[in-house]
Amino acid sequence: MRPLTARPGSALSGRVAVPGDKSISHRALIFGALAIGETAIDGLLQSEDVLCTAAAMRALGATVVAGENGSYKVHGVGVGGLMEPETPLDFGNSGTGARLALGLIGTHPLAAVFLGDASLSRRPMGRVLEPLRAMGTEVIARDGDRLPLAIRGPKTAIPLEYRVPVPSAQVKSAVLLAGLNAPGITTVIEPVATRDHTERMLEGFGADLDITVEDDGARTIRLVGQPKLKPQPVTVPGDPSSAAFPIVAALIVPGSDVVVENVMLNESRTGLFTTLIEMGADLSFENERVSGGETIADIHVRHSTLKGVTVPPDRAPSMIDEYPVLSAAAAFADGQTMMEGLAELRVKESDRLAAVAAGLAANGVTHEEGADFLVVTGRTGDIGGGTVTTHLDHRIAMSFLVLGLAADRPVTVDDAGVINTSFPGFADLMAGLGADLEPAGNTAGEAKA
Numbered sequence: 428m429r430p431l432t433a434r435p436g437s438a439l440s441g442r443v444a445v446p447g448d449k450s451i452s453h454r455a456l457i458f459g460a461l462a463i464g465e466t467a468i469d470g471l472l473q474s475e476d477v478l479c480t481a482a483a484m485r486a487l488g489a490t491v492v493a494g495e496n497g498s499y500k501v502h503g504v505g506v507g508g509l510m511e512p513e514t515p516l517d518f519g520n521s522g523t524g525a526r527l528a529l530g531l532i533g534t535h536p537l538a539a540v541f542l543g544d545a546s547l548s549r550r551p552m553g554r555v556l557e558p559l560r561a562m563g564t565e566v567i568a569r570d571g572d573r574l575p576l577a578i579r580g581p582k583t584a585i586p587l588e589y590r591v592p593v594p595s596a597q598v599k600s601a602v603l604l605a606g607l608n609a610p611g612i613t614t615v616i617e618p619v620a621t622r623d624h625t626e627r628m629l630e631g632f633g634a635d636l637d638i639t640v641e642d643d644g645a646r647t648i649r650l651v652g653q654p655k656l657k658p659q660p661v662t663v664p665g666d667p668s669s670a671a672f673p674i675v676a677a678l679i680v681p682g683s684d685v686v687v688e689n690v691m692l693n694e695s696r697t698g699l700f701t702t703l704i705e706m707g708a709d710l711s712f713e714n715e716r717v718s719g720g721e722t723i724a725d726i727h728v729r730h731s732t733l734k735g736v737t738v739p740p741d742r743a744p745s746m747i748d749e750y751p752v753l754s755a756a757a758a759f760a761d762g763q764t765m766m767e768g769l770a771e772l773r774v775k776e777s778d779r780l781a782a783v784a785a786g787l788a789a790n791g792v793t794h795e796e797g798a799d800f801l802v803v804t805g806r807t808g809d810i811g812g813g814t815v816t817t818h819l820d821h822r823i824a825m826s827f828l829v830l831g832l833a834a835d836r837p838v839t840v841d842d843a844g845v846i847n848t849s850f851p852g853f854a855d856l857m858a859g860l861g862a863d864l865e866p867a868g869n870t871a872g873e874a875k876a
């Protein structure tokens with residue numbers, strides 16, 4: 428456990444670049460492992476989650492070689508060519524790594540054991556195992572379909588038509604990855620659109636894919652199985668979910684003026700920025716350009732007076748990981764911020780709805796937690812002074828450290844070690860902008876006061 432304290436202090440200023448996108452990093456390694464030949468990846472996120480996926484791809488027979496600054500070379504084995512791993516695959520804290528790999532391996536005729544940390548071992552895997560069972564995968568799992576578990580893929584998988592019952596890019600992606608090694612056409616219908624990185628990369632790596640979009644936004648994705656995937660250079664853009672932390676910090680710390688460079692603006696990921704602008708945030712998107720098929724920009728953010736808004740439930744998939752940090756912004760907004768359609772937050776790295784509510788309560792922020800909603804009322808009194816339990820959840824840790832930077836009293840998170848899951852270097856990057864973050868216990872200043 429590495430407790431860390433954020434103290435309110437001076438304005439934040441400067442230019443920073445956040446690490447590469449987590450979703451794209453996992454997928455670049457996975458598609459690289461399936462393509463025959465060399466996939467060169469630039470700017471891979473070198474966080475614990477993604478490094479678990481890299482290790483899993485090696486255990487399945489791919490060659491994954493790290494160069495400098497996130498440049499990686501992957502030599503894949505071809506669809507259908509994965510080797511049986513000799514040891515269990517450990518996905519650490521990563522739901523994305525575990526679920527995508529279940530799909531990937533589930534239709535290969537081999538056995539594999541999946542492990543994770545305490546957080547991942549609590550998360551539901553049935554949402555991915557159900558379609559896999561229908562494709563012929565055998566599963567041995569403890570009650571409730573949680574890790575640790577073992578799977579064995581069929582000799583020949585059955586292609587599936589599957590309607591994704593929860594808005595989840597992980598489930599969609601797992602079925603598509605499984606469909607890659609099934610003869611015939613696998614169809615995934617998602618009633619609510621979720622992040623589309625898997626589809627974009629499948630197309631980039633040369634798979635035969637057809638996507639139709641209904642008037643109500645529902646998407647049908649048809650994939651022709653057993654393609655020969657071609658290696659593709661992948662440049663990983665900055666992660667908007669990581670950029671969210673310095674951006675919200677700059678909005679709520681008076682006098683701040685910060686630029687976060689190279690942030691991906693894929694529409695399936697930008698719900699937080701839309702919401703912040705509705706709240707009155709001064710955000711401008713500079714130097715917009717297209718790289719590797721994604722729009723990226725430098726986001727210029729200045730401290731702003733925010734007002735509470737209602738965030739519609741249909742925006743949730745495009746900002747599903749950003750509600751904890753939005754709650755920090757809402758604590759400093761005038762009036763109420765109503766967030767609806769949050770049921771999926773209960774099955775993230777922690778029960779994020781409960782963890783956010785507990786953190787707000789510990790720091791004197793008025794709020795109401797419902798089964799699938801959260802209402803935060805900003806500026807009703809002094810904020811801060813509490814210790815937040817992170818429950819092995821990186822985004823809970825970073826969100827409450829951001830809250831502490833603008834609070835009236837310091838905020839401590841019980842374990843900042845978990846931040847390495849997605850954002851190694853977070854504390855240094857924030858300190859470079861002028862944030863006062865110190866290991867808890869280094870309270871020399873406080874003791875003197």
Ligand code: S3P
Nearest residue numbers: 450523594595596597598747748
């Ligand atoms: C992810 C999808 C989301 C998100 C996660 C990354 C992905 O999960 O919360 O951090 O890369 O596909 P769900 O698809 O389960 O909503």
